[in-house]
Amino acid sequence: MMFSGIRAVIIDLDGTMLDTAPDFHCAINRMREELSLAPIDIDTIKGFVGKGSENLMRRVLAVDYDAREVELHFPAALAAYQRHYLAINGDFATFYPGVREGLEQLRRQDLRLACVTNKPIDFALPLLEKTGLRDYFEIIYGGDSLPTKKPEPGPFLQVCKDFSLAPAQSVAIGDSSNDAVAARAAGCFVLTVPYGYNHGEPVQSIDSDGIVQTLLEAAGRISY
Numbered sequence: 625m626m627f628s629g630i631r632a633v634i635i636d637l638d639g640t641m642l643d644t645a646p647d648f649h650c651a652i653n654r655m656r657e658e659l660s661l662a663p664i665d666i667d668t669i670k671g672f673v674g675k676g677s678e679n680l681m682r683r684v685l686a687v688d689y690d691a692r693e694v695e696l697h698f699p700a701a702l703a704a705y706q707r708h709y710l711a712i713n714g715d716f717a718t719f720y721p722g723v724r725e726g727l728e729q730l731r732r733q734d735l736r737l738a739c740v741t742n743k744p745i746d747f748a749l750p751l752l753e754k755t756g757l758r759d760y761f762e763i764i765y766g767g768d769s770l771p772t773k774k775p776e777p778g779p780f781l782q783v784c785k786d787f788s789l790a791p792a793q794s795v796a797i798g799d800s801s802n803d804a805v806a807a808r809a810a811g812c813f814v815l816t817v818p819y820g821y822n823h824g825e826p827v828q829s830i831d832s833d834g835i836v837q838t839l840l841e842a843a844g845r846i847s848y
């Protein structure tokens with residue numbers, strides 16, 4: 625399917641542009657070591673990513689603790705995790721194929737670009753800066769930039785408002801059901817990339833307008 629009459633593209637960060645799982649893996653296991661917990665593997669962590677730092681911490685603690693103990697250890701765990709994450713942010717992250725080429729192509733097509741991530745904004749901005757992605761985006765919202773985060777439609781509706789566009793003039797691109805649910809609720813089109821982290825669920829189970837192998841392929845399906 626081709627998407628025409630599109631003016632803006634809203635792109636997810638973790639699992640869509642950058643494979644940040646190795647950063648999460650490093651910071652989480654450093655935090656776990658401080659709490660005298662055994663390391664966990666990267667595939668387990670991939671299943672936990674996508675709903676922001678607080679949710680990630682609760683999932684990571686629930687590997688060892690019951691619900692009451694999770695809340696008991698949560699504040700110290702979150703603080704340690706944030707400290708370790710900021711110290712290594714981007715050091716182990718890699719680009720997925722076609723990301724830069726896709727962004728270049730979208731820019732050539734005169735599409736306005738926004739990045740909407742559930743990553744805290746204080747993690748997202750330095751990472752986008754370090755990887756040279758920052759300047760592609762007119763707008764960047766993190767998981768704590770607005771009153772709600774994905775899968776709520778709020779961040780996508782805010783982007784459309786900022787651009788003075790109707791939601792149906794925008795396409796969201798993401799790796800998880802979180803992105804698709806938010807986009808659907810906002811009235812944006814949505815494309816899914818199959819290589820990220822979809823909460824441990826098969827990507828085919830996502831209700832989206834299609835699967836694209838790369839951002840470059842997505843760009844080829846979107847026109848002004």
Ligand SMILES: O=C(O)COP(=O)(O)O
Nearest residue numbers: 637638674675676741742
């Ligand atoms: O940090 C997360 O929870 C995932 O962020 P994302 O929205 O960029 O996939």
Ligand SMILES: [Mg+2]
Nearest residue numbers: 636638639799
């Ligand atoms: Mg993602």
